[in-house]
Amino acid sequence: ANGYTWWQLRTTAGTGWAVENWLTRTTVTPAPQPPPPASGKFVINDTVRVTESLNLRSSASTSASRIATLAAGTTGTVVGGPASANGYTWWQLRTSAGTGWAVENWLTRATATTPPPSGFPAGTxxxxxxxxxxxxxxxxxxxxxxxxxxxxxxxxxxxxxxxxxxxxxxxxxxxxxxxxxxxxxxxxxx
CATH class of the missing domain: 2.30.30.40 (SH3 Domains)
Structure with missing residues (x-):
């Protein structure tokens, strides 16, 4: 129209028409995507067992203060997570030593088929x-x-x-x- 080439545009201000002579092609950089969610190896309320000696920390970080060192065989309940930090996937656990964060690499789901610990008679x-x-x-x-x-x-x-x-x-x-x-x-x- 009127000797110009017009383009319909959609902007944050609305939709309208503009003359091509006053437009410049640009490349829009897409907004950064959030990292993929951490693994779903466990779910809240799962009972997990420690496979090797493992630090229980105050937050999901290798630099966080250590609450306790959990011995192999220790069990706990998943109460939070997962979280990704320092190249690890972390889970928040409630254990007899307290509640804190542990790396998933040394945790396994405790199953109902796990034999109970051997009993101790009174007086032992x-x-x-x-x-x-x-x-x-x-x-x-x-x-x-x-x-x-x-x-x-x-x-x-x-x-x-x-x-x-x-x-x-x-x-x-x-x-x-x-x-x-x-x-x-x-x-x-x-």
């Missing part, structure tokens, strides 16, 4: 095999922590096992720390 002397084990006033992770038992602490089995919060618990007695409940995963017979 056992020893704490983890760096720190919570002694609680009942057989649940929601019970109050009475003391934190250091690795090597010797205990006498009072009763158990009893199930609670996805763990097998024993009531134990210590001359130093008193009587309470601990998760069986972190005990071995002396």
């Amino acid at each position: 002397t056992v020893q704490v095999v983890d760096a720190a084990l919570n002694l609680r006033d009942g057989a649940s992770t929601s019970n109050r922590v009475l003391a934190v038992l250091p690795q090597g602490t010797r205990l006498s089995i009072v009763s158990g096992p009893q199930s609670g919060s996805g763990y097998s618990w024993y009531q134990v007695r210590s001359g130093t720390y008193g009587t309470g409940w601990v998760v069986s995963t972190f005990l071995r017979q002396v």
Whole structure:
């Protein structure tokens, strides 16, 4: 029209027409795409087992403070994640040592076919095999922590096992720390 070539344009201001002489072709750079989601190896509330000694950290980073070192065989419940950091996929776990983040490479889903730990009859002397084990006033992770038992602490089995919060618990007695409940995963017979 009127000797000009017109182009219909759609802009943030709306749709209209412009003369070709006053237009310049440009290449639009697409907005950066977010990274693909981290793997879905686990889902919230999965019970997982540590396959090798593994650090439990305060956040999903190799530089985050260490809450505990989880021994092989330790179990926990997935409560968050996944998150990607430092080239790893991290999962937030609730364990007897606390809640924190761990790298998925050393975790496996615990299955119902996993045999339960061997039982300890009343009167058996056992020893704490983890760096720190919570002694609680009942057989649940929601019970109050009475003391934190250091690795090597010797205990006498009072009763158990009893199930609670996805763990097998024993009531134990210590001359130093008193009587309470601990998760069986972190005990071995002396």
